[in-house]
Amino acid sequence: MTVSDNGPHPNAFDIEGETRANSNYRTVAWTGKYLQVTLMSIPVGESIGLEVHPETDQFLRLDAGQGRCVMGPAQDRLEFEQDVRDGWAIQVPAGTWHDVINTGDEPMRLYTIYAPVHHAPGITQATAADASADEEAGRDEPPSWSVQPGGGEPDGHA
Numbered sequence: 001m002t003v004s005d006n007g008p009h010p011n012a013f014d015i016e017g018e019t020r021a022n023s024n025y026r027t028v029a030w031t032g033k034y035l036q037v038t039l040m041s042i043p044v045g046e047s048i049g050l051e052v053h054p055e056t057d058q059f060l061r062l063d064a065g066q067g068r069c070v071m072g073p074a075q076d077r078l079e080f081e082q083d084v085r086d087g088w089a090i091q092v093p094a095g096t097w098h099d100v101i102n103t104g105d106e107p108m109r110l111y112t113i114y115a116p117v118h119h120a121p122g123i124t125q126a127t128a129a130d131a132s133a134d135e136e137a138g139r140d141e142p143p144s145w146s147v148q149p150g151g152g153e154p155d156g157h158a
Contacts, residue, residue: 003029003030004122005029005031007031007121013029013030015029015037016063019111022039022040023107024124025041025042025130026040026124027040027123028119028121031117031119031121031142032117033145034116034117035114036114036115036117037111037112037113038112038118038119039110040110041107042107043102043107044102044105048100050075050098050157051097051158052097053092053155054095054153054154055094055095056094056118057091057114057115058098058112058113058115059091059113060090060100060113061087061088061089061090061110061112062086063109063110065110066104067101067103067104068082069082069083069098069099070100071096072096073095075097084100085104117146120142123140132157
């Protein structure tokens with residue numbers, strides 16, 4: 001991979017090529033003041049993990065593989081279901097529980113755009129377990145120069 005998060009400075013890269021080349025669970029590709037681009041690779045049979053971001057809108061696009069997107073108002077009310085594959089985009093409104101499960105026979109490669117910024121700039125997490133450990137240890141926090149909503153509910157994970 002050749003992408004490197006240069007913070008809130010002008011940037012351009014081949015997002016499809018970098019997304020397809022990314023083998024990490026999460027790689028933060030670019031962090032701005034108001035939004036962030038991350039690349040993800042989800043192994044066969046696994047998922048991004050059921051979660052909710054009360055004050056973060058999210059856009060995801062698959063560049064390889066296939067999966068099933070589920071969303072809803074509560075973790076036990078995932079009323080929206082859609083099969084997705086290469087080229088599909090998913091829009092997750094703030095406060096919506098969501099997950100994308102790899103239903104294919106190859107790693108699912110996607111990128112996601114968070115608004116506002118959600119992760120530490122440039123952080124790379126090889127696995128979902130690494131991502132959870134970084135979050136619990138406080139190593140995966142948005143930078144102080146990013147604009148964050150004020151005092152709402154924290155993110156939730158199932």
